[in-house]
Amino acid sequence: MDINQLIAIVKKKLQDQIQLESLSIEDKSFIHKNHRNNQPNKFHLKISLESKELKQLSKIDRNKKVYKILDKEIKEFIHSLQILIN
Numbered sequence: 001m002d003i004n005q006l007i008a009i010v011k012k013k014l015q016d017q018i019q020l021e022s023l024s025i026e027d028k029s030f031i032h033k034n035h036r037n038n039q040p041n042k043f044h045l046k047i048s049l050e051s052k053e054l055k056q057l058s059k060i061d062r063n064k065k066v067y068k069i070l071d072k073e074i075k076e077f078i079h080s081l082q083i084l085i086n
Helices: 003-017 059-069 071-076
Strands: 022-027 043-050 078-085
Touching: 003 022, 003 043, 003 059, 003 071, 059 071, 059 078, 071 078
Parallel strands: 043 078
Antiparallel strands: 022 043
């Protein structure tokens, strides 16, 4: 899977399962390119989203919800995930 496909899948899953006001997904894999455990088929994503639905949850529950939605992608294609919720 390439990064554009992964971003499209992540975007669709989040939009389908969370009420969002805005969503931005960035590939940050280049930051980790020379790290010892870096794998070329695993990506580093930064997800910035705005959601009134998530703001009603605790910080831990917000992250748990995102991780649950992206469980398959995290196991197979995502090495690192940064989540910013406004």
